[in-house]
Amino acid sequence: MFLLILTIPLINALTLGLFGRFFGCKGSSFLSCGFMWLCTILSWLAFIEVSLHKSICYIILGDWISINYMHISWGFLFDTLTVVMLVVINTISTLVHMYSVNYMKHDPHLSRFMAYLSFFTFCMLILVTANNFLQLFLGWEGVGLSSYLLINFWATRLNANQSALKAMIVNRVGDLGLIVGIFLVMFYFRSLDYNVVFALAPIFCSSYITIFSMQFHVITLIVLLLFIGSVGKSSQLGLHTWLPDAMEGPTPVSALIHAATMVTAGVFLLIRCSPIVEHSTIGLCVISIFGALTAIFAATTGIFQNDLKRVIAYSTCSQLGYMIFACGMSNYTVSMFHLFNHACFKALLFLSAGSIIHALNDEQDLRRMGSLVQLLPLTYSMVLIGSLSLAGFPFLTGFYSKDLILELTLILQYSGLFSVHKTFVFWLGCLAVFFTAFYSFRLIFFTFINSTNIIRTVIIHVHESTSILLQFPLILLGFGSIFVGYIFRDIFVGVGSNFWGMAIFTLPNQINCIEAEESFLTFYKLIPLFLSLIGVFVAYLTNYILPYYFVSFQLSFIGRWVTFLLNKKWYWDKIYNFLLVKAFVNFGYNTSFKLLDRGFFEVFLGPFGFVHVLPIWSKNISSVQTGQALHYMFFVFLNLLAILSFCLLQDISLFSIYFNCNYIFILCILPIILFSIPFSSF
Structure with a gap:
């Protein structure tokens, strides 16, 4: 059963990729959805067996690499953390497959699209099940390749090409940090197996490494390098620029990337490596600060975005910031709980956005929408449920995890166990709650409530899709966005719950969820709720009741500066283009192309240099080949005489000239020069 969960998406991808043209669009759709539903059912059965019955499965298929002390095998670890990720990945992927059948039904390459989705799912399953x-x-690299193929699926669009390249290149920066961290793990722990590395982690708590005459704590350096990999994949501040541009791909791709696969890989890496991360205080501090900064940055950026999918993309970036800084607070279980909940309402929002875009003839600009509440009632209900859950409305799915993250941060702040940076992280998280509620309901007002700006030729054809393949995923995710948090809260983060077992490690002196339940700071625990309600009220005033005054503020001197700053994403792209891209382009053109390619290599080694002279030398050498042993003996004697003359002039011996690399060129170059002299010249 466990291996079938891995092989079914791979078989589906290979079958559709190689023989999809023979199945046709309907056959490919039926086959892919059937395979993925089977995979989802097996994932839930694995969840019941491993998590609820406490039956961890460890599978070794065979040896992969065996060099000296290094032994790496093809193995799979199915513990509680893994099976929870399997449920998230396969359930969301199955619903996305069903949704894509209707959404992409007019695309002639539907079979290839389904194959890419299945391959994306397979690569993510390999990532989470690895031992x-x-x-x-x-x-990790497989999901990067899959994201490139899916974002660039409509390859004739220039924006899709550029976005796919940007996602690939930016992620290479994070991947570099991850692979260097893996090298350090291999060098110090002499193994890459999770069980060995995690068991030996406390031994290296007092080990240091010297780099450029500076000493670094080994565990801290490994944690920071692994975190760089997480920053790239989970689009944290600094390497976040690829995520909003990834919206150029089809909407089902956006739902799969943001809800269940690529962006969750970085969070999963930190949670999986919790036995290492826990032993680095500096690493935990850096992780928490970066997560909080990402949450507030993405939340403020989303309030002035006008692209429907881009607003939801920045909300993903903000929620990933919550998950990351929860890991920095050693609240790995709550971070995983929020990842589980986030998959429901984020997939719901993206698939609902796809329904809106499909109904409006591929229109994505919020300013060209409005008054869709009566034309798209089901989509409006789903967007409202998803937005309320995203904003942390009480008793919806997002409320049980996001508010718990802030509550635990608050308790750590007042418990005296941590430094003052926890206060900074807590208030940044609270401000992000306000902005999240604001842009979520701004999207609702612009799309469904405000007066319409849709042209007549489009609005007369707007209607709700009646396809069960499109409605069923929305309805199921809508129920998940309401009830999943309540159903699983006691299992995942409840008082006295031992659900995670040994899959997640936390040092004994860390605060757990019990203190959050028994905290007397009731007023502070209600701060996120108050800020969410204030954000909704401000969005109601500025976008529905008093839009004129809000526009006047945007046109003022300060308002124009703030609007441009946030609408242009804090000018991160411009800074990168000016400092990095422009410098590399100038280097590539002036140095690499003009000086090296068109200069040195072409003049000295190319058609005007060595390549031009080589035929002449070849002709001279061929004229020497007379076939007479006397002539060959003469040239051997002449070469030896030249070498001995050189030795006498330099006062060196034949022994030293043979073993000294400084003179080795003599043995190679001088005989060639002498041998190239035409025989007729003697």
Whole structure:
């Protein structure tokens, strides 16, 4: 059963990729959905067996690499953390497959699209089920390749080409940090197997490495390098620029990337490596600060975006910031709970956005929408449910995890166990709650409530899709966005719950969820709720009741500066283009192309240099080949005489000239020069 969960998406991808043209669009759709539903059912059965019955499965298929002390095998680890990720990945992927059948029904390459989706799912499954770092890296690169193929699926669009390249290149920066971290793990721990590395982690708490005359704590350096990999994949501040541009791909791709696969890989890496991360205080501090900064940055950026999918993309970036800084607070279980909940309402929002775009003839600009509440009632209900859950409305799915993250941060702040940076992280998280509620309901007002700006030729054809393949995923995710948090809260983060077992490690002196339940700071625990309600009220005033005054503020001196700053994404792209891209382009053109390619290599080695002279030398050498041994003996004697003359002039011996690399060129170049002299000249 466990291996079938891995092989079914791979078989589906290979079948559709190689023989999809013979099945046709309907046959490919039926086959892919059937395979993925089977995979989802097996994932839930694995969840019941491993998590609820506490039956961890460890599978070794065979040896992969065996060099000296390094032994790496093809192995799979199915513990509680893994099976929870399997449920998330396969359930969302199955619903996305069903949704894509209707959404992409007019695309002639539907079979290839389904094959890419299945391959994306397979690579993510390899990542989460690996029992060693190298196999994890294999899946890590696989999801990067799959994202490139899916974002660039409509390859005739220039924006899709550029966005796919940007996603690939930016992620290479994070991947570099991850692979260097894996090298350090291999060098110090002499193994890449999770069980060995995690067991030996406390031994290296007092070890240091010297780099450029500076000493670094080994565990801290490994944690920071692994975190760089997480920053790239989970689009944290600094390497976040690829995620909003990834919206150029089809909407089902956006739902799969943001809800269940690529962006969750970085969070999963930190949670999986919790036995290492826990032993680095500096690493935890850096992780928490970066997560909080990402949450507030993405939340403020989303309030002035006008692209429907881009607003939801920045909300993903903000929620990933919550998950990351929860890991920095050593609240890995709550971070995983929020990842589980986030998959429901984020997939719901993206698939609902696809329904809106499909109904409006591929229109994505919020300013060209409005008054769709009566034309798209089901989509409006789903967007409202998803937005309320995203904003942390009480008793919906997002409320049980996001508010718990802030509550635990608050308790750590007042418990005296941590430094003052926890206060900074807590208030940044609270401000992000306000902005999240604001842009979520701004999207609702612009799309469904405000007066319409849709042209007549489009609005007369707007209607709700009646396809069960499109409605069923929305309805199921809508129920998940309401009830999943309540159903699983006691299992995942409840008082006294031992659900995670040994899959997640936390040092004994860390605060757990019990203190959050028994905290007397009731007023502070209600701060996120108050800020969410204030954000909704401000969005109601500025976008529905008093839009004129809000526009006047945007046109003022300060308002124009703030609007442009946030609408242009804090000018991160411009800074990167000016500092990095422009410098590399100038280097590539002036140095690499003009000086090296068109200069040195072409003049000295190319058609005007060595390549031009080589035929002449070849002709001279061929004229020497007379076939007479006397002539060959003469040239051997002449070469030896020249070498001995050189030795006498330089006062060196034949022994030293043979073993000294400084003179080795004599043995190679001088005989060639002498041998190239035409025989007729003697």
